[in-house]
Amino acid sequence: MNNIVPPTPSWFIFFRYAQVVLTFVVFICCCVAAGKSQGLATGWGASFGIFTCVYTFIFLAAVILVPIFASNFYYKWLILGAECFATLWWLITFSGLALWATALSGFAYYDVSEIYYPGKTIYGATAAAAAFGAFTWVSFIISLVFYSIGCHQARQIKASWGAGGVEAQGATSMGPIGVQQTGAPQQYDQSYQQQQPYQQQQPYPQVPTPGPQQGYPQ
16 A cells, blocks of 8 residues: 555646756756856855756656556655655755855956856856746645645545455455345245245036937837
8 A cells, every 4th residue: 555646636747747847947057057167166056956956857757657657666655755855955955056146146247258257157047046946945845745645645545445444344245246145134025935836727527428329219
């Protein structure tokens, strides 16, 4: 019963797709910021953001594809723990990106050629990654809440199935399939049990056979 998919709202799968899109946007922004810095601007926000995006891609691929193609390997408690880590990683990621964007804000309009120090590009990519990272963090808080509710409902379903299985085991007979004994004798139609005996046919009346006729006296 651990591989049962917890019940979630009908829109939850589209919410997962939106998380994939947000993660992809943050990943692109972090790659641009880390690539343009070229070691001139130090900051752990973009590097940790890339790690968080890779982790999120693996997590979302698991929660979307595993129930479809390999449902036997789906464990809801493992998914719940991974969702908690994803929420924590995104909190750290958008906080680090916001701090890095604040530190780079003074260089955003610094009158230096973009060839030597692309401050505007780094600041813009970092600020965009921080903004989209904040939205992604909020989305994972929402998905964590609804997934936790679904896990609780799955436990209730499991408990109800267990109680129903015990009752069914006590009520099911050892007879043929589809036949259930309730302890009371089954009543059959008396017309089938009490059949009237066949009436004996009355013999036909015996008619005396006429003898040979005697002739008239002369």
